[in-house]
Amino acid sequence: MVEIIKFVITKNFIFPLVFLGILLLIKPPFHIALIIFLQSAVPPITAIPIVTKRLEGNSSVTNQFIVSSYLMLLLSIPVMFSLFARFFNVI
Structure with missing residues (x-):
């Protein structure tokens, strides 16, 4: 059970936060940032x-x-995505 909690926290919260930080550093266009962020936030295939x-x-x-x-x-x-919307202007 502890391993599942670690996995969920890492995949669902830490990965998107790391990618949000990277996106804030490189500042791509909105549509590119949205695709990258979406990929980081969704569960594994x-x-x-x-x-x-x-x-x-x-x-x-x-x-x-x-x-x-x-x-x-x-x-x-x-x-x-509410965090993402704070930093990127939603079109």
């Missing part, structure tokens, strides 16, 4: 369990990480 299974890993644990990340998405996306 659902093909990861397939890759995990092919590499003989534990796909049930991978599924737990993905489901947890998607559930936290309900909170993290609005929070992260």
Whole structure:
């Protein structure tokens, strides 16, 4: 359970904050910044369990990480995009 919490905090909050900092440094156009930020804020792709299974890993644990990340998405996306909107003018 602790590992899932660490994963969710890292993927749903820390990654977008790091990318927001990078975007503030390089200041790309809004549409480019939005795409990059969106990629950093969304949960991992659902093909990861397939890759995990092919590499003989534990796909049930991978599924737990993905489901947890998607559930936290309900909170993290609005929070992260409100921060994004503070620094980038929404067109």
